[in-house]
Amino acid sequence: MADGQVAELLLRRLEASDGGLDSAELAAELGMEHQAVVGAVKSLQALGEVIEAELRSTKHWELTAEGEEIAREGSHEARVFRSIPPEGLAQSELMVDSMEDEVQRRLQLVRGGQAEKLGEKERSELRKRKLLAEVTLKTYWVSKGSAFSTSISKQETELSPEMISSGSWRDRPFKPYNFLAHGVLPDSGHLHPLLKVRSQFRQIFLEMGFTEMPTDNFIESSFWNFDALFQPQQHPARDQHDTFFLRDPAEALQLPMDYVQRVKRTHSQGGYGSQGYKYNWKLDEARKNLLRTHTTSASARALYRLAQKKPFTPVKYFSIDRVFRNETLDATHLAEFHQIEGVVADHGLTLGHLMGVLREFFTKLGITQLRFKPAYNPYTEPSMEVFSYHQGLKKWVEVGNSGVFRPEMLLPMGLPENVSVIAWGLSLERPTMIKYGINNIRELVGHKVNLQMVYDSPLCRLDAEPRPPPTQEAA
């Protein structure tokens, strides 16, 4: 019998029934497989509100194949007994002359649907002998739905070009969509979340009128990375433990020697109003090549170029690029990360200006509550760490570092004395990890990235309210 016929039968029975019917009972009455009735129930369900079907499960006892055999033929023992000819064998001294086949009787009871007449103990004994098994039967209790009707016509699944041209769509019923199902995601490429955040930071700087500095030189001399920034040669950052130095090419080939002399003098003897550090400054140390430890080396190069242009013109610069540290790695630290840096050079800039620029910058990131803490950086004075109030952690967290470049850095470059340069920096990884809720940096940066995370990551809108963190159940 085809699906449709069973369904029609079912609907007719349902119409006549008082309230509803059970799928298993119906199958028994119609003398067909229960599965066929279940199929009809499901196809009717797909039509919408024609019927309502409630899944029920019942347990009952059934005979196993061996049990069936015994119910039919008698127990093994009984069969042995019966196979003994009446005249007897040598074993006629078996001393059995008649027997009751109790096992057969019990199994027949079960087959007759009267398993409940057996005691718990008897059933479990038969079950242990693998003659009986408890079976769970899933049946449907079917009742009339709100759109009950005994006549059903086949529903169309999709609109086709033919239906449109013939107009047959007007008379055809269409199968309803399940709007709870997920759609099929488009085949597409995806941008990396960290670089999406990088794009947003570039955008913010450009909106604020900052020009991008060239930073496409991972290899830098110690001179530009440290000495030009008035960072003394014995500074711990210049230690092998903190910085990657190069074996090949080990040394910078060219340095601007006039400027180098002024830097040397400022470190070793002072000048430009400074006491200097008063130590034996060595050119060899300045020549040592390294992987830049900050993009401030690129800022120093940019400011030096600016100083060579006369007359001085005010600038606003920014950069976002990789920097390298020979550090111990953990869940939040890698040997390379991205540094974001902003620089403003103009006559008469004040600490208040620095704070004002920072306020605008962080407002664009959606961070409005700022606080400034005195700090120490070798190449800025005054220096200030920027803290913002974190609503989730309920405390002030550091979001960046900033300051006014020291005259000992700027004046040897040749910048005019009344020009101040304010600057600030932060890492790209930290705001990205916070933005996308990533705890282990390796899942974000490097080849161990979780590509599924890349596929699934939303747009980066830094000033938009972040999605509330998942609750315990959702996680």
Add this chain to the structure above:
Amino acid sequence: MPTVSVKRDLLFQALGRTYTDEEFDELCFEFGLELDEITSEKEIISKEQGNVKAAGASGVVLYKIDVPANRYDLLCLEGLVRGLQVFKERIKAPVYKRVMPDGKIQKLIITEETAKIRPFAVAAVLRNIKFTKDRYDSFIELQEKLHQNICRKRALVAIGTHDLDTLSGPFTYTAKRPSDIKFKPLNKTKEYTACELMNIYKTDNHLKHYLHIIENKPLYPVIYDSNGAVLSMPPIINGDHSRITVNTRNIFIECTGTDFTKAKIVLDIIVTMFSEYCENQFTVEAAEVVFPNGKSHTFPELAYRKEMVRADLINKKVGIRETPENLAKLLTRMYLKSEVIGDGNQIEIEIPPTRADIIHACDIVEDAAIAYGYNNIQMTLPKTYTIANQFPLNKLTELLRHDMAAAGFTEALTFALCSQEDIADKLGVDISATKAVHISNPKTAEFQVARTTLLPGLLKTIAANRKMPLPLKLFEISDIVIKDSNTDVGAKNYRHLCAVYYNKNPGFEIIHGLLDRIMQLLDVPPGEDKGGYVIKASEGPAFFPGRCAEIFARGQSVGKLGVLHPDVITKFELTMPCSSLEINIGPFL
């Protein structure tokens, strides 16, 4: 940033009042310190070694305070308290005095043998000091903090402090063959030669870090008294003979080093901090140091320097409008005694020996701003008018990466540093042919070289994501580094675009199609002439024979594309065919 650990109650007692944790945290923030952690000895041990070991340890509350790296005067309880009390105007900054002794001055004679190893030494005496257990501990701890910071783990300066009453001057600072130095060091019960000591300390968790400073030198520095008792073998260990205890009354301090300026600063810091406990408070007895050239100098210097800064300069740099008198008051609170002089706009500032960090007027400006309160400064926007420009290479990169994603490829972000194996062996290339820059001090093989190609990073990304459904289509636009003697540093970055297709079939046509799309985006027409592009059969060790082509665009070779060699696929722990494309985008600017 150095962290100083002080007992909270001791700190409050010295400050003359108590604070809640929040109040003290606030005070620190304002002053430029950071209350990093509130803990106890018990908690520290329990965290590091478990509760069992912590049983019986002290539960006294400790404040761990982060101190700016240039404020050596705040590295102990004594200095912190003095700094904060002056800041809060509860005390006036003490004046440190150097005095000549009643009797003979202590002399330290430097011999010329020290010139090659550790040429400088300075010394001073603290007379009639009165230690308690806490003061003594602080004295030892300050030396340790100085050693770790300004002394650069004893390489630049090493401090020795001695019970003067066990010694008899004059002292000689010389350098001798290690086998000729023999003494009983601190915490040992018998004498050893310097050679033996260096061996013993190889397994000493604390001292083993300093051995390298003198280890391979023919002569070791050593200080003797006039009876031949060894005071110290700097920068390793002091002699047991002159060890100080909580009962020591007269202390001889010597600092030896390779940096004279820093040795003088270190000595100044120790004596200014602990002369507080001398019978004549803040008074230090001078010692004479005779240099190999016969000249003699008296230490500690305890120099006070005068600086002149105009009030309007401070106002202009900070962005405030304070009267000269107010500014002088603010500076005085920062331990810089100041007064208005001359035309009423000049401020004369006295830099005490504790503030070696003040080397320029900008340092004075900062202190005025701190005392004014950073968060009280009016925020304003500079009037700097500028037109923004993008760096052309980054602008092109930004445009391209969006269209690469639109072409169905997903962006990877891989490391610029990798192993030699990644860029050479695994690609079937000899390392010398890569022209890679080599790192001299990598901690692991992952940081041996800067990458010369983006391909290994992308293949490693696939290897780490093999569970993802196929095909995997990845790209990256980022810099690689090649040695180049035409640049000032001898190396140059190139902006590369790399893409890979990883599937059950090699998909050369897909990678080839991607190239065609990229050229379309870059407005480079197909064909060899008119600045077009063409691919020509080529070969390369990374590619399957006959499945590699070189890409020529605008008259130059810009890269290669092809099906990767099965050996390459296997070496990157991959199992499927893979095709790739890598070009330099610099020529398309």
